[in-house]
Amino acid sequence: MELTVYGPLRGVTGSKTASLPDVDHQASVQTVLERFVEQYPGADAQLFDDAGTLRASVRVLVDGERAAPDTPCPSTAEVSLIPAAQGG
Numbered sequence: 001m002e003l004t005v006y007g008p009l010r011g012v013t014g015s016k017t018a019s020l021p022d023v024d025h026q027a028s029v030q031t032v033l034e035r036f037v038e039q040y041p042g043a044d045a046q047l048f049d050d051a052g053t054l055r056a057s058v059r060v061l062v063d064g065e066r067a068a069p070d071t072p073c074p075s076t077a078e079v080s081l082i083p084a085a086q087g088g
Helices: 009-013 029-039 041-047
Strands: 002-006 017-019 059-062 079-082
Touching: 002 009, 009 017, 009 041, 029 041, 029 059
Parallel strands: 002 079
Antiparallel strands: 002 017, 059 079
């Protein structure tokens, strides 16, 4: 599965895209995010709060549509991760 990442996540991945091998075809967004953090531990604080809940400011798009953590995310989906922009 290929993910497109934005903002500070690019600093974590070193690229605009990140590859997650062997994602189950019936995975949820939550599972994909957990796998992403396993591969890129520096992304944890960008995506999740101290309780392990997806930050409200993070946008996850699956095939161009906003997705919740329990949304199905097939391995063929186009996934974008957009954390909140900081600064002013």
